[in-house]
Amino acid sequence: MSEATPVKLDRRGAVAVLTIDRADRRNALSRDALLAFGRLGRELVDDPEVRAIVITGAGDKAFCAGADLKERQGMSPDDVRRQVGLYRTDLGVLARSPKPVIAAINGVAFGGGLELALICDLRVAAPHAELALPETSLGIIPGAGGTQRLPRVVGEARAKEMILLGRRLTAPEALAWGLVNRVSPEGTPVVDDAIAWIEPIASGAPIAQAAALGAIDDGYDVPLSLGLEIERVHYDETLRSEDRLEALRAFAEKRKPVYKGR
Template sequence: MYQTLSTQLEKNIQIITINRPEKMNALNQLMMGELGLAIDEVYRNKDIKGAIITGAGEKAFVAGADISEFLTLSPKQGEELAKSGHVVFQRIEYSPKPIIAAVNGFALGGGCELAMACHFRIASENARFGQPEVNLGLIPGYGGTQRLTQLIGKGKATELMMTGDMITADEALAWGLVNHVVKLEELMPKAISILEKIQTKAPLAVARVVKCVNAAIDKELDGWETEIKEFAACFATADLQEGAEAFIQKRKANFKGE
């Protein structure tokens, strides 16, 4: 189905693998289009309860963009490229189903931006993160200037983007860019175990967590008011009734997303 991706559904978890290992899984326009289709499937397919995005091989998650595509672009075409990337990555960020980045090596440029668009990140010990666009006379264009600042703070983000330096997985953990660092062979099991735990929770509540967290950093929204409204909306769900009854009866809740 895809030329640049592979997908596999296991235990209601859709594993989306960026599959250009010969190019260090570099992003190109075809891949961005296919990634958009893969995310649409996550939204649409009721059998998918969560997703993991990772890279093929052991060297790279996504080691940047395919620079050869940039050589002939006009400013207008550059604007269109950035806008198309924003659309795909915002679909990831706003997904009502959890999407985790399992970063298995270099996550540079567009790769770091893709990882940051996911709800959170797990890194292998060999992972490296950076926004080295200034080395090419560019800046991040897929949301990197915004998400990196939100995740690690203005000072560190500005330094990383101005110097083009890379940071290690352990530095990324200390700075709040990733949630966990594990051995490479433990990366996918860790991501799957977290998603399996999330699957035991109320899916409508999980989706509302995503909505409220995103509202906290959306300048067009009032995050406090969003929380109040989403909290109130929970009281109209069968899941809240089930969760409360299960708690009182000291049994495991059986949520149905209703």
């Protein structure tokens, strides 16, 4: 039976918040949840009023505990392959988003939950959050990008430590390793803290932000000479924007710029 609303959408000004609403299943990623992320992600990417997307989980215990293992029990190997494919297609919408995507990690982020956080551009963790990729202890490996994205964030040696030992990181450890960008203060809801922290994105120049993300992502694994050419192409996108002219006017008039995304 399909779930009605496994992922809820809440709009807070220019920030869209996507919440996995499966607290009874520790916000595990079901097929319906993955499809909902794809559908809502496409909607938000195309919405000119949205400047940033925050992903979180319902409650305060789990951001996402990974794949829904109860659902997996009735799957054949081919069913599992198709399910893993949804991580690439439907979560891939968010991974490729030209708008910044931020994980507000409100509890445990294990397995596919951490892989969901890793597709995000920035990660904010609650003080009690724990992060891990325990798949090898279950006879598999991270299959939704964990073996590729985690080394790019924390380095090869630390990624192997987490994956091969199934090591769990506390929020302060994850911050020290560079796996998260920020740990929220005690007593502050992580979503509220994340939204306040990204205010420069919500009020910023969306064309410039998209160009910066594109330059970083497109140039990450290429030789420097090619990366500089990629940067030039993306820089040129900003030169053609009205937002750039608005920034110059605002500087001359000693006021805060009002960006329209044009």
